[in-house]
Amino acid sequence: ETGVTQSPTHLIKTRGQQVTLRCSSQSGHNTVSWYQQALGQGPQFIFQYYREEENGRGNFPPRFSGLQFPNYSSELNVNALELDDSALYLCASSPSTGDGYTFGSGTRLTVV
């Protein structure tokens, strides 16, 4: 079975720009979550999607938004980028039972 794949692996954006990160979930997993990991910190929950609907959100502003598609893949969009948005963005997929989370390798976003 394939794992979770994320693209791109790295990117650099300018403050004020918009960015889209992509994630393909593991086969058989219908739930996708996004996490932000700042340097030297543990991952922080951004939001979660199940059956194309957002069903949980962490303490992130509305300029962080997402989508889930019928094949359970997902996108994370960030508008009006700020320097503090520089981080590793991790996507995790899980079955609806909530007992297993598989993470991708992440997208390293640098905002300059």
Add this chain to the structure above:
Amino acid sequence: AQSVTQLDSQVPVFEEAPVELRCNYSSSVSVYLFWYVQYPNQGLQLLLKYLSGSTLVESINGFEAEFNKSQTSFHLRKPSVHISDTAEYFCAVSDGHGYSTLTFGKGTMLLVSP
């Protein structure tokens, strides 16, 4: 609300020595507990998890963790570490319900030296 405390930000240890990485959690409901490992410039890899049943869980590479409900702890141990175990280790908790999410600790950097 749930929280996870990893008491040590860094743990230096010599190769072949034993190690314990401490994790305490706070939750008002029953929990699932996880340890993840992160190598430099990589994502998170699941090391082991406690869902139910035996309170002692083991990984394939020699790590083990014991769920202690009374002390709300899930410490990670290995009797003899290798250089290749050098990495960041994250403890995480979820409330065990469907569609639940993970709450992570801040991580412990395990530094194994010869």
